[in-house]
Amino acid sequence: MKSSRTYSTANKPLRLFLTLSLVTVLAAVLSMALGAVYVSPWRVVSALFTGADGSVEANIALYARLPRVCGCILAGAALALSGAITQSVLANPLASPGTIGVNSGAGVAAAICCAVAPTAQALVPIAAFIGAMAAAMLVLFIAERTGAAKITLVLAGVAISNILSAGVDAVVTFAPEALNAYSDFRIGSLENLTMQRLLYPAIVTALAMAAALLMTNELDVLMLGADTAESLGMKAGRVRILLLAVAAALAGAAVSFAGLLGFVGLIAPHMMRRFTGDEARYLLPASALGGAALLLICDTASRTLFAPYELPVGITLAFIGGPFFIWLLLRQRRGRTA
Amino acid sequence: MIELKNLRAGYHGEEVLHGVSLSFSPGKITVLCGPNGCGKSTLLKAALGMLPRSGGEVYIDGDELGSLTRREIARRAAYMPQDRFAPSISVRRMTLHGRFPYLGWPRRYTKADYAAAERALERADALDIASRSLTELSGGQRQRAYLAMALAQETSSVLMDEPTAFMDIAHQLALMDTARALALEGRAVALVLHDLCLALKCADKLALLREGELVSFGTGEEVFASGELDRTMGVHVRRVMTPDGWQYYYA
Numbered sequence: 001m002k003s004s005r006t007y008s009t010a011n012k013p014l015r016l017f018l019t020l021s022l023v024t025v026l027a028a029v030l031s032m033a034l035g036a037v038y039v040s041p042w043r044v045v046s047a048l049f050t051g052a053d054g055s056v057e058a059n060i061a062l063y064a065r066l067p068r069v070c071g072c073i074l075a076g077a078a079l080a081l082s083g084a085i086t087q088s089v090l091a092n093p094l095a096s097p098g099t100i101g102v103n104s105g106a107g108v109a110a111a112i113c114c115a116v117a118p119t120a121q122a123l124v125p126i127a128a129f130i131g132a133m134a135a136a137m138l139v140l141f142i143a144e145r146t147g148a149a150k151i152t153l154v155l156a157g158v159a160i161s162n163i164l165s166a167g168v169d170a171v172v173t174f175a176p177e178a179l180n181a182y183s184d185f186r187i188g189s190l191e192n193l194t195m196q197r198l199l200y201p202a203i204v205t206a207l208a209m210a211a212a213l214l215m216t217n218e219l220d221v222l223m224l225g226a227d228t229a230e231s232l233g234m235k236a237g238r239v240r241i242l243l244l245a246v247a248a249a250l251a252g253a254a255v256s257f258a259g260l261l262g263f264v265g266l267i268a269p270h271m272m273r274r275f276t277g278d279e280a281r282y283l284l285p286a287s288a289l290g291g292a293a294l295l296l297i298c299d300t301a302s303r304t305l306f307a308p309y310e311l312p313v314g315i316t317l318a319f320i321g322g323p324f325f326i327w328l329l330l331r332q333r334r335g336r337t338a
Numbered sequence: 339m340i341e342l343k344n345l346r347a348g349y350h351g352e353e354v355l356h357g358v359s360l361s362f363s364p365g366k367i368t369v370l371c372g373p374n375g376c377g378k379s380t381l382l383k384a385a386l387g388m389l390p391r392s393g394g395e396v397y398i399d400g401d402e403l404g405s406l407t408r409r410e411i412a413r414r415a416a417y418m419p420q421d422r423f424a425p426s427i428s429v430r431r432m433t434l435h436g437r438f439p440y441l442g443w444p445r446r447y448t449k450a451d452y453a454a455a456e457r458a459l460e461r462a463d464a465l466d467i468a469s470r471s472l473t474e475l476s477g478g479q480r481q482r483a484y485l486a487m488a489l490a491q492e493t494s495s496v497l498m499d500e501p502t503a504f505m506d507i508a509h510q511l512a513l514m515d516t517a518r519a520l521a522l523e524g525r526a527v528a529l530v531l532h533d534l535c536l537a538l539k540c541a542d543k544l545a546l547l548r549e550g551e552l553v554s555f556g557t558g559e560e561v562f563a564s565g566e567l568d569r570t571m572g573v574h575v576r577r578v579m580t581p582d583g584w585q586y587y588y589a
Binding site: 214217223224 | 383386388407408409410411412413416417419420421422423425426427428431432435436438439441444445447471484487491
């Protein structure tokens with residue numbers, strides 16, 4: 001092959017980013033247009049730029065549907081980015097935010113919250129975020145004590161997740177009335193969001209995203225193996241922990257308001273790796289955009305396909321994302337393992 | 339320049355290297371030989387502070403290892419590991435990561451880094467594979483990519499663990515030429531080689547290790563004359579004088 005001046009295996013990254021952005025924007029407009037009351041896409045766009053004009057349609061688009069669209073974009077981007085980082089750091093294609101205990105931590109905290117304060121639904125997101133971070137920190141702490149080897153991280157994550165899942169079952173056994181509220185959280189749903197509820201998750205996500213984008217070279221070098229990373233002057237164990245903490249913050253922020261939508265974090269990065277390879281400076285932004293688009297499309301489908309019934313987005317995600325993911329695996333070229 | 343004085347090191351509290359003293363001198367190719375498990379790789383890693391020491395001293399360009407940060411070590415000595423991972427990253431990008439020890443705020447490579455990477459690609463004879471992904475490469479091509487990354491570090495010492503493994507004979511000889519060129523520039527070059535005949539022919543200094551101890555250290559001729567080579571490796575090495583100098587062979 002003739003050598004060219006490109007510094008990447010990524011096939012035209014700019015075009016990929018533009019396409020993904022366009023898909024996300026189109027999906028967002030479509031999502032705000034469709035529903036029980038149809039609002040023409042043109043009205044949606046004009047309402048977005050000029051604000052509420054007092055009409056019912058503009059109000060529905062801006063106040064009923066926009067927060068949900070923002071929530072999808074935020075959760076999809078954060079979870080996919082978190083998954084991309086986790087997979088690369090652990091060199092494990094099966095890894096996702098759940099691998100480092102984020103989901104089980106958020107789950108047990110949400111279950112306890114539902115059991116102890118069944119009327120205080122507003123507390124669930126805060127509890128979930130704290131639980132997610134606490135579980136991830138516990139996993140990272142255990143791994144750090146043993147040198148932060150990749151396999152120790154995965155095993156510690158599995159152990160902690162199992163203990164916490166048992167904790168969820170125990171809570172639900174003793175307080176069956178918590179089951180209903182907890183069930184919504186477990187499946188994952190983006191109903192009843194408001195812009196206020198998205199504020200803190202958005203801040204956490206933005207900070208963690210900035211940190212991740214500053215560490216793309218570190219991520220690449222880690223993928224070349226611990227020996228190479230150390231010989232290039234990196235404290236591999238410490239950087240690994242730091243990157244996973246960033247991944248945990250991203251996933252924790254998303255899970256706190258969207259529930260356990262871990263599947264986005266597994267499949268979106270894999271989809272993007274087909275286009276970008278493993279180079280983090282392309283993979284991370286592409287994963288964030290791809291995750292946002294994927295969740296937005298699945299959420300719109302779950303709202304509209306079986307109207308007036310609404311499927312929780314976690315179910316649609318599994319039904320749309322799962323087969324698509326398998327299709328990708330089937331046409332995967334040999335030797336191109338992710 | 340790397341000097342080891344009575345170096346002891348190992349893994350998980352188990353000592354592999356039982357007090358080795360030698361030096362990788364500037365302008366010289368030092369080759370480490372010895373049976374599997376004798377501590378060659380351990381020696382290279384311990385010399386760069388990648389393994390905990392249980393005793394002894396290491397000096398890199400005159401400074402004790404313990405007084406240097408990881409980044410400072412990486413700017414003085416490059417290391418090519420035995421395990422060469424192959425994520426889906428282009429060879430050119432990977433070579434650029436050889437500049438990682440020089441990376442400053444805001445964590446982006448500079449024009450000078452790109453130029454250094456390009457020079458390294460050329461020297462490692464890797465320009466032809468520069469825009470390919472590591473995943474698509476053969477073992478020997480991957481080796482050249484790792485060599486390019488090590489060269490991009492632009493260090494006074496270059497340590498390579500089995501750099502010729504998986505390489506065809508032409509690339510093995512090309513690698514030895516590259517090693518010689520690095521030495522001629524005044525760098526200290528240290529290689530782990532399994533091919534004794536290649537080692538005896540190319541090394542300025544040969545270090546023969548057995549069970550974590552240095553049994554012989556000197557020029558190829560000296561080590562050959564010591565008779566330790568046959569005893570340590572369990573083979574019979576012979577030589578004949580040819581118009582190209584001594585040629586070594588296994589009897």
